[in-house]
Amino acid sequence: MRLLLMSDTHLPKRAREIPAPLLAELPRADVVVHAGDWVDTATLDLLESRSHRLLGVYGNNDGPGLRARLPEVARADLDGLRLGVIHETGAAQGRDQRCAERFPDLDVLVFGHSHIPWDTTAATGLRLLNPGSPTDRRRQPHCTYMTATVTAGRLADVVLHRLPPRVPR
Structure with missing residues (x-):
């Protein structure tokens, strides 16, 4: 099972559209994950129409229209x-322990908000992933997203x- 992970698209505020290389990945993904801050419902509509399966949450910049359609926290069993x-996990310091305590029933937690790519594993085994942002790099050198695979309950x-x-616009 192939996963495509993104967050913090902020469309059309930070960019006009999702970058073409990321759009090209959509049909190859079995599950598309968006960790919030869509900003517009058109992006949600686009991903819903082009994804085999979409798993998304709302972020702090998402208004009532998106909050009505998306949960704050989403969960899924993907091949075990x-x-x-979730969008926000708080400060980087202590994140691993804080998330492991809040989500003891998860193997992987995808989050956004910071626009900073993150890949760590808590002492409990919880893997924390932030794909960064494909449209708003902020203090990062590049706009980013992640891909991963799931086989027999394992992320690889x-x-x-x-x-x-x-x-630029």
């Missing part, structure tokens, strides 16, 4: 892997992908 999605092949610089 217990995956969760986690790759952080850098996107080419976009042309």
Whole structure:
């Protein structure tokens, strides 16, 4: 099972559209995960229409329309892997322990908010992944997203992908 992970698209505020290389990944993914801060419902509509399966949550910049359609926390069993999605996890310091205590029933937690890619494993075994942002790099050198695979309840092949610089508006 192939996963495509993204967060913090902030469309059309930070960019006009999802970058073409990321759109090209959609049909290859069995599950698309978006960890919040969509900003517009058109992005949700697009991902719903082009994804085999979409697992998403709302973020702090998402208004009533998105909050009506998306949960704050999403969970799914993916071939035996217990995956969760949330937008905010708080400060980087203590994140692993804090999330492990809050989500003891998960194997993987995908989150966003910071726009900073993150890949760690808590002492309990909980894997924490932040794919960064494909449209708003903020203090990062590149816009990013992640891909991964799930086989027999195990996460593998986690790759952080850098996107080419976009042309300013």
